Structures are given as structure tokens and as C-alpha cells.
């Protein structure tokens with residue numbers, strides 16, 4: 001079943017078309033990541049799905065309902081969870097009191113202590129919200145997003161400001177939620193996060209989807225050539241290397257290979273015969289970040305060379321502008 005279906009979505013702010021015909025679907029029970037540079041239209045798209053913003057065109061279905069219709073929007077608010085960047089919480093309430101208060105807004109909430117354990121705030125159960133660290137506060141945000149036992153959870157940059165251990169902890173929480181049946185739609189600027197978590201991803205740039213797929217296949221990543229890099233051995237010239245190589249950064253040379261095993265065999269045999277080691281040898285497939293940068297870079301180049309491109313766009317106003325989005 002489809003949890004979210006977006007078809008030809010459009011949204012304009014004055015004369016700026018922020019979302020220009022976006023299509024994607026999110027399958028029931030998956031983690032879907034919407035990726036894109038600042039100002040690409042991610043927040044606008046999510047706000048429309050969450051029922052906080054009207055659209056100008058296209059169709060949107062969330063759990064089979066239209067968040068743009070008042071009655072559907074009300075029903076959806078009981079079924080979806082939101083973890084946003086700027087949830088307002090009462091600083092003098094304790095962690096437990098804050099979660100218990102939010103639980104009261106939902107028809108079938110999760111147990112408060114279960115949620116505290118789920119997000120790893122056991123030690124801080126009785127602590128006042130104002131005394132939490134930045135990372136602990138984000139865990140509380142996550143707790144508030146899941147306490148309603150939502151079918152669908154929206155996570156807006158869920159690990160911004162986390163230390164590396166806390167990020168891995170949060171990923172574990174998100175995976176556990178998915179495994180327990182929650183569908184998750186997230187935005188992130190961290191490609192390692194999308195790689196680690198997402199079952200499928202879509203890249204948005206300039207209000208359009210420029211690529212969609214799984215993290216491993218996005219933009220033809222799985223069929224891309226492997227890159228072999230190494231420092232040219234002392235006394236060797238580029239022409240001596242038994243593979244076509246080009247100069248790379250940092251004094252390294254690069255060979256691109258369809259069959260990296262065979263290419264490495266030729267290369268290492270050559271080096272052993274010469275008796276010179278291949279220093280700083282690495283073999284890499286393009287990472288999700290490489291593919292993302294290439295997709296969004298190509299988009300930016302196309303925009304810059306298009307005579308109709310819109311220059312000097314207003315910078316993204318950042319967070320804190322979703323109308324009426326705080327629940328606490």
C-alpha cells in the first residue's frame with residue numbers, strides 16, 4: 001500500500017514558484033528520505049503533506065486522505081507524528097510530564113515510559129526540559145513525535161546537532177520504529193544518514209525531483225565505474241602504468257574501471273614487478289554524497305545557463321515559520 005502519493009505538486013510564494021510539479025510515492029512501512037540543497041522546496045513539500053500549507057496545484061494523498069481538505073486534515077493530525085526543528089516545549093516541566101501532556105492529545109498514545117526508553121532518556125526522566133543538552137532536547141522532540149503512536153512520522157533533519165554516538169542511537173530508534181510498522185518520511189542534509197536509514201530517496205532541486213531510487217542505485221550509482229587511486233611510484237611516468245590513468249588531486253592518479261578486480265590485478269602485478277609499492281592505494285564506488293553532489297551540481301549549472309533562470313532568489317527563511325505547527 002502507498003502511505004503518501006504526490007502527483008504534480010505545485011506551490012508558489014508571490015512570483016517565486018518554490019515547488020514546480022513534484023511527484024513521488026512513499027510505500028507503507030518504509031523510510032523515505034527527501035534530499036536537496038537549501039531552498040530546494042523540501043520544507044514546503046512536507047508542510048503541504050502535513051496539512052500546514054495549501055498547495056496551488058497537483059494532488060496529494062496521505063494515508064489515503066487529502067491533507068488540504070479540512071475534515072481529512074483533522075483526521076490526519078491524529079494519525080501522523082511530527083518531529084520538527086522548533087517544537088515549543090514548556091521549560092519548567094520535566095521530561096516525563098512533557099511527554100505525558102502530549103500523550104493526552106492522541107486517541108491511542110504509546111505508554112509514556114515506553115517512549116522514554118525508546119528514545120534513550122531514562123536517565124533524564126525527571127529532569128526539567130530547560131536543563132537538557134541540545135542532543136537530549138532533540139531526543140525529547142523525537143519522543144513527542146512518536147508518543148501518539150503514529151502510522152506515519154515526519155522527521156525534519158532529525159539528527160542535526162547530535163554527537164556521533166547520539167546519531168547512531170537515533171538511527172537505531174528510527175529503524176526500530178520502522179520495524180514496528182511506522183512509515184517514516186525524513187529530510188536530511190547528511191548523506192551518510194540517508195544511506196544508513198532510507199529504503200528509498202528522492203532528490204529535489206529548484207522545486208523539481210531530479211532523481212529518485214534506493215540509496216544504492218540513485219543516479220546509476222550501482223553501475224558507475226569504480227575509481228582506483230594511488231600515488232605514482234617514484235621513477236614511474238603516467239605512460240608506464242598499465243591502465244589509462246589521469247592526474248588527480250593530492251599527487252594521486254586515478255583510473256576508472258568497469259572490472260576493478262582485473263584492473264587491480266594488472267596494476268599490482270606491475271608494481272610488484274617493479275618492486276615499488278603503490279602508496280595510498282584506494283578503490284571506491286561513488287558514494288551517495290558523490291551522486292548527490294553531481295545531481296544537484298548539474299541542476300545548478302543548468303539553471304545558471306538557462307536564460308529564464310531565476311537569479312538572486314530569496315534565501316531560505318530557515319525554520320520557525322510553519323503556521324500553527326507546535327502541539328505543545
Ligand SMILES: Nc1ncnc2c1ncn2[C@@H]1O[C@H](COP(=O)(O)OP(=O)(O)OP(=O)(O)O)[C@@H](O)[C@H]1O
Nearest residue numbers: 013018037038039040041042043044314315316317
Ligand atoms: N513563507 C514563505 N514565503 C516566501 N518564500 C518562501 C516561504 N517559504 C519558503 N520560501 C521560499 O521557497 C523556496 C523553498 O523553500 P523551502 O523552505 O521549502 O526549502 P528547503 O528545501 O526546505 O530548504 P532548507 O534545506 O534550507 O530548509 C525558497 O526559495 C524559499 O526562500
